[in-house]
Amino acid sequence: MEQEFHRIRRLPPYVFAEVNKMKARARAAGEDIIDFGMGNPDQPTPAHIVEKLCETARNPKTHGYSNSRGIPGLRRALAAYYERRWNVSLDPETEAIVTLGSKEGLANLASAITSPGDVILVPNPSYPIHQFGFIIAGAAVRSIPVSTGPEFFVALQNAVNHSVPKPSMLVINYPNNPTAEVCDLDFYEAVVDFCRHHQIYVLSDIAYSEIYFDGNPPPSILQVKGAKEVCVEFTSMSKTYNMPGWRIGFAAGNPRLISALTRIKSYLDYGAFTPIQVAATAALNGPQNCVDEIRQLYKERRDVLIDGLAGAGWHVPSPPATMFAWAPLPKAFEHLGSLEFSKLLLREAQVAVAPGIGFGEHGDGFVRLAVVENKHRTRQALRSIKSFMDNYQTVLEDAEKRRAEA
Structure with a gap:
């Protein structure tokens, strides 16, 4: 057939x-x-991370099913990282989840929160999963500029004025893949203000937040006051620690979105192999040279x-x-x-x-x-x-x- x-x-x-x-x-x-x-x-991957993986894998007690939302120690390590890096407080129980890389997290969240016909705002050009995660889930994608200038907010306003139904989510990605464009905290503040006013969720991908060369370190949207009301942010171990094949990433922020992702993942996977999660914890908590x-x-x-x-x-x-x-x-x-x-x-x-x-x-x-x-x-x-x-x-x-x- x-x-x-x-x-x-x-x-x-x-x-x-x-x-x-x-x-x-x-x-x-x-x-x-x-x-x-x-x-x-x-x-x-840095040697101390690999060594922690090997050490943990030798313990047969770590060979069973893991936790689909991530072991508690790793979620606590993520919260500590946010506190150190951006002075952002996270509740590791309700505002953080471990994903199988940021790509899986984005796709599964799209599946969890999207209804057929929903309008999603996605930059064009963009990393493919940013739009196709929602397309697979049945949404309609409307393109907006990658640029952080006035044209970005003009496009947002036009989307709100002329989309039926009204946009329900906005995807942003800075530092951007593929364009390498960066943004500042003022831009994030304007995004949060707009999206809170129009009741639009924001999915921010900051997989490259530690790969920067000029100027200040890239900010997190969760630094903005009130951001957790509408925002969830995806990060990844892949580029920061040379761990692409380990498939460890995170989502953090809005408790309702984290809960939705937690629930759908509980049906789909048992989480990453526990020794990988323990090694990722060592990466976040260990020396950062x-x-x-x-x-x-x-x-x-x-x-x-x-x-x-x-x-x-x-x-x-x-x-x-x-x-x-x-x-x-x-x-x-x-x-x-x-x-x-x-x-x-x-x-x-x-x-x-x-x-x-x-x-x-x-x-x-x-x-x-x-x-x-x-x-x-x-x-x-x-x-x-x-x-x-x-x-x-x-x-x-x-x-x-x-x-x-x-």
Whole structure:
């Protein structure tokens, strides 16, 4: 029997899959592909965190089912982290929950609190789960700008005035993936004020709050007075502690939203493996010099990448935070769009990037580069990119011939 399932029908083809297939074919053919495509940290998890995992895993009492909302010690460690970092008090029993990474938490909360036809406000471009978590849950998504300027609030007001039904939730993400844009506490205060007035819940994703380079550390929306009335915030261990495969994240804030996520997770999972949660507790409570080292590593790579791209004739803004550079397509290649440009760069320069169209239609004039290759490999990629840019006329002519033959 053949039929399309309703939720699958609402998901477009995964744009990144096309580049990933090309990348896999090239590697199978023996090509050395330098991969800036996925934000997958290349460095090991700090040793003291791994050691705590191993120590705990040797105890057979930790091998059973865990707690779907997270072990108490880890929720207390999250509350202590918020107190240290932002002077925000959390009740670890009612205002905090452990998730299997922030992606799972966002998707499950969307499932828990969304009714079919709800209108959700999501930045465009955005990390895919920010919109597709709600699309899968049956919502209608309305795009708003990533920018923190006046146009953001104009878009919010227009959405309230012209959406039927009225928007029920707003998703925000600063430091932003993919654009690397940051915001300040004044912006968060204005968001909270607007959303409290219009009774709109706010889901804030701050997965990159510890990967910053210039200026002050990024704020938390929960610093705003009254934020917990409407806000829940997602954080992650993945980038801060080089723990992407461990799948540990958190949600904190509004007790009603935390309760909804807790309830739905109680039906869906038993939580992360207890030794992983114990090791995550050690990460939050332990020495933080490893976080400083990770931040410095990304800063050095960022500088090599941005300076090298400029030397190749590709001028890309230097990201103040995150592990990504949001690069406008070089002028000679603008007509191709981000997907075709990404494929061309992979084929001709053996450099993989993420096409901006994969983050929404407003990302199509850009590609995202993740600083996940070491400085030596980054410089190697930059030499290839410079050659690619220097020979752009020949590259474009060859690409047109291939398209014509196809």
